[in-house]
Amino acid sequence: MQNHTIKNESFQPEEENSEPKKLTLQVSKVQIPMRIDKYLTQQVENATRNKVQEAIEEERVLVNGRPVKSNYRIKSCDSIQITFLRPPAPELAPEDIPISIVYEDSDLMVVNKEPGMVVHPAFGNWTGTLANAILHHIGKDAGTLDPSELRPGIVHRLDKDTSGLIIIAKNPTALHRLARQFAQRQVEKVYKAIVWGVPDPASGTILTNIGRSKKNRKVMANYPYEGPDGKHAVTDYLVEENLHWFSVVSLTLHTGRTHQIRAHMLHIGHPILGDETYGGRVLRTLSFSRSESFVKNLLECMPRQALHAEKLRFSQPTTHETLSFSAPLPVDMLRTLDRVRTVLASQLHS
Missing domain, CATH: 3.30.2350.10 (Pseudouridine synthase)
Structure with a gap:
């Protein structure tokens, strides 16, 4: 093998990253005036008021090509464009999906992932993922993880059609320490x-x-x-x-x-x-x-x-x-x- 030197950059997982999602909505001619944050929460499936307001604050919501405030009241025929850094997602729920656990202790699990299983929910795959199975397996202790991230305990990832070993952290401390090992390239x-x-x-x-x-x-x-x-x-x-x-x-x-x-x-x-x-x-x-x-x-x-x-x-x-x-x-x-x-x-x- 050849020798090589690499800059200490942040670890990036193997699985594809989420691309920003842009949505364009055309307000109806007969639409009743209402706040834009309320309107978008109603119109965009799985969008929460907080996520919409965050997008507005970061100027990722444009009305007729210009950024607006959360209290902007939409008008008939307005053209609205909103960019989500991640597609709006339903709340992650535990699912009783069989998984092959190679090792488990109080901090982590090592799972042998089957080919065809998506690791975490994403656009087009909101259920049936390894993340759903993890929440079910951990049970009452899953409350220590953050399901709002859609990646509870997932330190690294594998492509859907790649099989094999993946590490799952069972608490925030373990997640942080394991992520640091990946970032510092201490994981073989x-x-x-x-x-x-x-x-x-x-x-x-x-x-x-x-x-x-x-x-x-x-x-x-x-x-x-x-x-x-x-x-x-x-x-x-x-x-x-x-x-x-x-x-x-x-x-x-x-x-x-x-x-x-x-x-x-x-x-x-x-x-x-x-x-x-x-x-x-x-x-x-x-x-x-x-x-x-x-x-x-x-x-x-x-x-x-x-x-x-x-x-x-x-x-x-x-x-x-x-x-x-x-x-x-x-x-x-x-x-x-x-x-x-x-x-x-x-x-x-x-």
Whole structure:
């Protein structure tokens, strides 16, 4: 591995960040005059009076293109634009959702998240998340966490379709201390992925800046490491198994940029199998006859990015004991690897 130095910047989680949401409302010709904060609370689903007033104070509410005060009385045909830093959300509620708890003490839990589970509520996924399951599991002690943030106890995050280990704090003190470990890069995190092709050399360090794409704000892009765009991103990789057309790669994060591993593997020409956003679902022709059907079948077997948060190592926030955990590959990744190995063996002996 190459040596690398990184500025001590704030830790950013791997999962996509919430984008500001802009809403435009056209007041009816027959609307009865009323205060704008009351009107917006009535008109915008899940918006609270406090959030609306906060937006007004920060000049994120414009009427006919100009900021107004909370006591402004709307008029017929007014055009109102409001920008929410986070989309208005319903109150987070406990839900009895099964979760796989690897470890638990009075301060924290380590959960092996299944692929397909959203970590915290966001636009389009207000229920059925890991956060809802956490509130139910903690029960009466959940009152020590702040559900208004929609991320009770969540120190870091994983993409919806990434499986594996995630740390959950059970009280504010533990949350603060664990977050500090992430910010100071004292948490060791190792992922495992199935990628297209075999990286050469078999180990190395990927250094780029990562920031939102200028063409598509939902996608992260790589920029020059010392350039002005994006923030430093550093990933170590190691090929653990060469499968000729694919490989199993171990990845160690030294920064926590959004979609870092997925963007970095695309950057070196070895996207993660199944990753639709970052080039991993492109049908490719392999070096044997009828490979097209094999690849199509493989992508059906792996409908998500084949990425798993395999190992965690950190300090218990109260006792300072070093805690280490690992989670085996999920069934879909194991099944996919079995198919690749079987076909590879048959081709080598044909």
